[in-house]
Amino acid sequence: DFRLWLVRPSLVIPSNATSMKDPCLCIGSREGLFYRYKSVGVDFSSQEVCTSGMALVMTKDYKQPREARGLRGVSGADVGVKTLIENLSFGILYDCDSNHTNVSVSMPLGQDEIQDTSVVSGIDAVDLQVQPLTLAPPTVCKPVSTPTRYLGTDVCDLYFSYDYLDLAMKQLVGFVQSPILEDISSNESEERQQNKESDGEQADSPMNETAYTFSVCCRVSSFRAFLCDPLLGMHHPIAAICIPSLVGSASQLPESGDSSHIPTTAVEDVVAHDLQCGIDLHVWVDYFKIATTRSWEPLIEPYKCVVLYEKSSYRGHGITYNSDCPLHVNVSGALLETIDDTMNSFSSFRMGVFGKAKTYDHSLKEMQRRSTLRLAAQEEGNLLFEEGN
Numbered sequence: 549d550f551r552l553w554l555v556r557p558s559l560v561i562p563s564n565a566t567s568m569k570d571p572c573l574c575i576g577s578r579e580g581l582f583y584r585y586k587s588v589g590v591d592f593s594s595q596e597v598c599t600s601g602m603a604l605v606m607t608k609d610y611k612q613p614r615e616a617r618g619l620r621g622v623s624g625a626d627v628g629v630k631t632l633i634e635n636l637s638f639g640i641l642y643d644c645d646s647n648h649t650n651v652s653v654s655m656p657l658g659q660d661e662i663q664d665t666s667v668v669s670g671i672d673a674v675d676l677q678v679q680p681l682t683l684a685p686p687t688v689c690k691p692v693s694t695p696t697r698y699l700g701t702d703v704c705d706l707y708f709s710y711d712y713l714d715l716a717m718k719q720l721v722g723f724v725q726s727p728i729l730e731d732i733s734s735n736e737s738e739e740r741q742q743n744k745e746s747d748g749e750q751a752d753s754p755m756n757e758t759a760y761t762f763s764v765c766c767r768v769s770s771f772r773a774f775l776c777d778p779l780l781g782m783h784h785p786i787a788a789i790c791i792p793s794l795v796g797s798a799s800q801l802p803e804s805g806d807s808s809h810i811p812t813t814a815v816e817d818v819v820a821h822d823l824q825c826g827i828d829l830h831v832w833v834d835y836f837k838i839a840t841t842r843s844w845e846p847l848i849e850p851y852k853c854v855v856l857y858e859k860s861s862y863r864g865h866g867i868t869y870n871s872d873c874p875l876h877v878n879v880s881g882a883l884l885e886t887i888d889d890t891m892n893s894f895s896s897f898r899m900g901v902f903g904k905a906k907t908y909d910h911s912l913k914e915m916q917r918r919s920t921l922r923l924a925a926q927e928e929g930n931l932l933f934e935e936g937n
Contacts, residue, residue: 554581558613561719568610571901573719577602591646598639606630606712608902634705641676652678653766678765680797681826693872695850699792700770708775761800768794787835796827823859837882849876
């Protein structure tokens with residue numbers, strides 16, 4: 549049982565470790581971060597992560613942690629700061645058994661948990677298990693519902709800019725993964741497969757594998773995503789996608805109930821492939837009109853729907869779609885003018901991160917290649933030293 553507490557963490561991930569003049573990703577949290585890893589025996593392990601008040605900020609060059617803490621909420625290419633995510637609060641639970649995986653994502657944490665200051669500083673974490681989506685019994689007659697435009701009190705804002713988010717994802721992936729360990733694991737798997745074949749054992753086949761199941765549940769609320777101009781940022785917003793509530797679940801089921809109608813020879817092929825996915829969504833979309841008034845206008849009125857996809861060996865395949873409110877989409881001349889201006893902006897003014905057209909993907913790969921060569925040279929030097937002795 550391993551537990552880690554980070555109080556007001558500030559993490560700076562450079563896009564190029566050899567230069568302090570290249571963009572950096574700053575991750576900070578006001579309330580702190582809690583991580584826990586526990587295992588029972590060799591078959592079960594669980595991981596928990598929860599945090600509140602986190603922000604992701606991209607800077608033009610390296611900033612000292614004390615200076616990076618005060619950059620939240622600042623945006624603009626002229627100041628060299630780009631806020632990507634503000635006020636992010638989430639909890640993730642990952643349980644892994646020998647043949648089942650359970651994942652729960654909650655964003656943000658519950659209101660009671662947010663108000664409790666000991667959420668990420670206590671000995672025990674909060675209950676991060678998310679209940680799966682449950683569908684109400686179908687009825688013949690039902691009154692029409694009217695979704696509200698209330699987004700919530702603790703809103704998480706995402707400022708969408710392709711170049712910046714693409715670089716941020718590459719930096720996060722490059723920070724947590726290790727190409728050296730990937731090469732070692734792939735070599736070990738190849739050696740195990742070769743040993744099995746040399747010993748006369750049959751390779752693993754789908755018929756010999758144990759039925760593997762998983763369950764993923766998520767609850768997202770008070771989330772808003774802004775689509776901004778690639779050059780002016782939030783000084784020229786384009787659209788806003790608001791999600792007051794989203795509940796989703798996906799499960800790989802071991803069986804689908806009565807399978808007596810299926811031939812015995814086909815039962816093993818189909819019972820482990822049943823899949824059920826469902827989502828309950830409440831959303832609306834606004835766009836920023838660039839006409840004389842320059843104001844926010846509704847593109848999609850508040851809308852709620854429930855979608856269910858099922859792949860069952862007993863019930864068959866199918867999609868169920870249900871909505872108790874009308875869908876209103878407002879199309880006007882101002883919308884078409886805004887779309888045309890947006891397409892011209894993205895095609896003409898997309899200049900990379902902070903106006904730099906450098907390919908950071910190549911830089912990250914070059915960093916990983918240098919670290920691999922450096923480690924290989926160090927191991928070779930150790931071998932020569934041992935041979936000399």
